[in-house]
Amino acid sequence: MSIETLIKRIQNIMRQDAGVDGDAQRISQLVWMLFLKVYDAKEEFWEFEEDSFESIIPEECRWRNWAIDNKDGEALTGDKLLNFVNNTLFPALKELPVDAYTEKRKAIVKSVFEDANNYMKNGTLLRQVINILNEVDFTEYEDRHAFNDIYENILKDLQSAGSSGEFYTPRPLSEFLVEMVQPKVGEKIADFACGTGGFLISALGYMDDQIKTPEEKEIVQQNLFGIEKKPLPYLLAITNMILHDIDSPNILHDNSLAKNVRDYKEDDKYDVIIMNPPYGGIEEESIKINFPVALQSSETADLFMALILYRLKKDGRVAVVLPNNFLFGDDNSKVAIKRKLLEECNLHTIVRLPKGVFEPYTDIPTNLLFFDKTGFTTDIWYFEHPLPEGYKKYSKTKPLLIEEFSLEKDWWNKREENKNAWKVTVEEIVERNYDLDIKNPNSTEANSEMKSSDVIIKEIKSSYSKVFEAIQRLQEEIDNE
Missing domain, CATH: 1.20.5 (Single alpha-helices involved in coiled-coils or other helix-helix interfaces)
Structure with missing residues (x-):
């Protein structure tokens, strides 16, 4: 049976439950169960490897002790299952004893359940969902890798779930950005609005060939860092990282903008930053005051750009996705942020994407900005990503493919003008009052x-x-x- 069929079976069951309202709740319901099953599989491995390993989860609340149906008539179902989940499982996991000395791989259980909820009201339907999930064995190599397919299906559903889709970045886009900034073993890599962890996983995959020893693998895992504000993508990010053998993910459930940027020290800075910051959001005054007055924008994406400038190491590299309005915006804070960007960093490349890359969430045209902290900007190369022949725009049925970035990759090191590429001097940008929205003259x-x-x-x-x-x-x- 295909993973897509498995997910559809689960969703069809959930649609019969009166407690689950809409795609976002169905996804949230599925994800906390998926996390517990994945975590239980990891605990089996830790128990095999470490004689002294003890689970932080109470015995009766471990997936293996309540969720498995041995077909002996003893499995919890109906009202008994519902009562156990609502009155035993969730209270126990939300109140796990965690302190500064608790191992991170254990502490994450409490953090992912702090905002999780059981929406299902029918215990019989809940049992059916659990039984389908148990058809996947995450202790087996093949099934563990099948999680990627499960994960992709969840992301596609998130993309269609209205506002919940804002943290979905197509995999071809994340892989291209990572390949262009070329993260290396030993470098600190961050995403300050990491969503479901796509950029960090792409970075991990890119560095896979560089990792030669267990020590290097540990270094890479310790140097991947993410922050996610919303509970559902945070839970997905943790689950995603664990399935990629990152036992103690450095993913914080927090708001990256909530700390004063003036307080960041050298240890808080990163060699590589890869992001698709949320845009269109409005930040309140208590967040804006964490930035210098000139940079205090109400637009979320602007503040993340300012944050990047404060958390990028000398010689560090950045790849970031931004909407068109950042390029042409002429309000005082946007202009100040762009001025700071060009004066403190080398904004060497802007890849202009056509409409539809983020369909169906939005068809707003977006741009990929690449810059490094090696000096000020002298000129900027633009590359207009062409639509495939016959396309008017990308869509859910005609998505962006990784192969299409071969044009940019072939051009990247040659840097010659052609029908897709052109260069603009920083003097021209300054004359335009830092308007970066320059159309392709070719x-x-x-x-x-x-x-x-x-x-x-x-x-x-x-x-x-x-x-x-x-x-x-x-x-x-x-x-x-």
């Missing part, structure tokens, strides 16, 4: 627009001449009277 569409503008100007001049001539004739008539 495209047919752009040239067509420019020709149209020329025609319009000629028409205006012609009209002006005719009006001027009419005024002169009228003046002459008046003078002759």
